[in-house]
Amino acid sequence: MANDPIHQFQITKLLPLDVNGVDLSFTNSSMFMVATVVLTSVFLLWSTGGRGLVPSRSQSLSEIAYEFVAGMLRDSAGSQGMKFFPFVFSLFMFILVANMFGMFPYFFTVTSHVIITVALALAVFLTVLIVGFGKHGFGFLKLFVPSGVPIAIMPLVVAIEVISFIARPISHSVRLFANMLAGHITLKVFAGFIVSMSTMGAVGVVGSLLPFAMTVGLTALEFLVAFLQAYVFTMLTCMYINDALHPGGH
Amino acid sequence: MSNSDQRDQLEERLKSLDSRLRENDQKRNSGNKKSDNVNFSNAIRLSTEFVVAILVGVGIGWTIDRFFGTAPWAMIIFLPMGFIAGVRNIMRAAGLKTGSQVGNDDVKGNNTDRK
Numbered sequence: 001m002a003n004d005p006i007h008q009f010q011i012t013k014l015l016p017l018d019v020n021g022v023d024l025s026f027t028n029s030s031m032f033m034v035a036t037v038v039l040t041s042v043f044l045l046w047s048t049g050g051r052g053l054v055p056s057r058s059q060s061l062s063e064i065a066y067e068f069v070a071g072m073l074r075d076s077a078g079s080q081g082m083k084f085f086p087f088v089f090s091l092f093m094f095i096l097v098a099n100m101f102g103m104f105p106y107f108f109t110v111t112s113h114v115i116i117t118v119a120l121a122l123a124v125f126l127t128v129l130i131v132g133f134g135k136h137g138f139g140f141l142k143l144f145v146p147s148g149v150p151i152a153i154m155p156l157v158v159a160i161e162v163i164s165f166i167a168r169p170i171s172h173s174v175r176l177f178a179n180m181l182a183g184h185i186t187l188k189v190f191a192g193f194i195v196s197m198s199t200m201g202a203v204g205v206v207g208s209l210l211p212f213a214m215t216v217g218l219t220a221l222e223f224l225v226a227f228l229q230a231y232v233f234t235m236l237t238c239m240y241i242n243d244a245l246h247p248g249g250h
Numbered sequence: 251m252s253n254s255d256q257r258d259q260l261e262e263r264l265k266s267l268d269s270r271l272r273e274n275d276q277k278r279n280s281g282n283k284k285s286d287n288v289n290f291s292n293a294i295r296l297s298t299e300f301v302v303a304i305l306v307g308v309g310i311g312w313t314i315d316r317f318f319g320t321a322p323w324a325m326i327i328f329l330p331m332g333f334i335a336g337v338r339n340i341m342r343a344a345g346l347k348t349g350s351q352v353g354n355d356d357v358k359g360n361n362t363d364r365k
Contacts, residue, residue: 156331163306163328163335171302175294224290232291 005188009112009181029116032108036098044093065093072235077242084241087127091120092234099180099226103219111229112180114173121173124237132244143247172236176229183222190215292343299339307332 015026047058055063069089073081095111102109110116132140144161145154193211197204311328315321 160331160335160338163310163332164303164339166310167299167303167306167335167339170306171295171298174302175298178298179294228291228294232294235291236295 005185005192008108008184008188011113028108029110029113032098032101032110033116036094036101036110039101040093040097065089069234073238073241076235076238077245080245081238081241084127088234088237088241091124091237092230095120095176095233096227096230099230100223102180102184103223103226109180109184111176112184114177117173117177118169120176120233121169124172124240125169128240128244131241132247135245136247140244140247143243168236168240172233176233179225179229183218183225187215187218187222190218295343296340299343300336303336303339304329304332307335 011027011029013025013027014031017024017026043058044062047056047062050056050059052059066089069092070082070085073085073088077084098110101107102112132143136142144158144165146157146161149157190211194208194215197208197211200207307328307330308325310332311325314324314328318324
């Protein structure tokens with residue numbers, strides 16, 4: 001159905017593949033993930049290939065991306081955090097390009113599926129856990145013990161800290177997925193109003209200008225959200241990595 | 251006009267430029283420090299941080315109840331704790347200092363505080 005706002009999120013199998021009862025089909029989602037990775041890699045390799053001292057336009061674009069993420073990481077995790085730069089930069093570029101791919105009509109939005117964002121958030125979460133325990137051992141648990149709290153209410157405070165620590169990967173993933181999903185549905189619904197209103201005679205055609213204006217506005221907003229979600233996801237990743245590196249807050 | 255006169259004039263102009271630049275800098279720093287993007291991204295964060303913490307509290311309570319058959323007590327204990335965790339998350343995300351280390355946002359400021 002043309003006017004179904006959920007239809008755009010349907011997963012279709014392009015190359016069915018079944019390994020021992022595990023469905024490993026190459027879907028449209030996989031295709032756009034591959035496209036995202038290929039586009040990012042090819043662009044970055046191509047644009048930095050010249051290595052001009054005076055950067056060309058494409059080179060300065062990738063330099064801006066680098067500076068942006070590197071600045072974010074250095075600000076929140078310090079120079080020690082730069083070890084994680086490849087990880088954080090890949091996350092940022094993947095989410096940003098996947099979100100921007102989603103803005104093309106008839107394209108599939110990879111990040112509008114919770115399974116993708118959960119995988120990304122869990123990658124961050126596990127990195128934090130492994131690095132935290134690997135670097136500090138049980139000292140990492142200091143993260144849950146705020147300084148200057150009386151012993152009497154300590155168990156309660158620790159439980160609350162643990163809850164908010166467990167909440168992290170969930171909010172990290174749900175935020176990205178929900179924003180992309182909701183934005184695309186809204187866009188589709190308002191665009192659908194244009195069609196259904198313009199079938200109702202002259203008054204309808206004039207009236208359909210209203211949802212049309214709304215759709216134009218929403219498209220601009222969606223571009224902003226697509227960038228901001230990548231930014232927020234990366235910024236939170238930087239903060240979590242900072243916690244793994246400095247659980248005592250030093 | 252002598253040479254030294256010209257130099258004096260130049261120096262004076264440099265000084266006035268200096269002070270004007272400093273004034274501009276101060277104006278920029280005292281006013282809107284964070285860009286709109288940062289504010290927008292904070293707004294996006296706040297809602298989910300709060301809701302998810304409550305859900306996690308409920309989830310923990312429900313799981314304990316299920317495994318130990320203590321319904322509804324664990325839920326009664328963990329729901330308000332999730333609520334408190336949510337409020338703490340929001341206070342942290344909004345940059346209010348709570349003395350905790352999980353999520354130290356606004357890290358620049360916090361770091362200088364702790365040093």
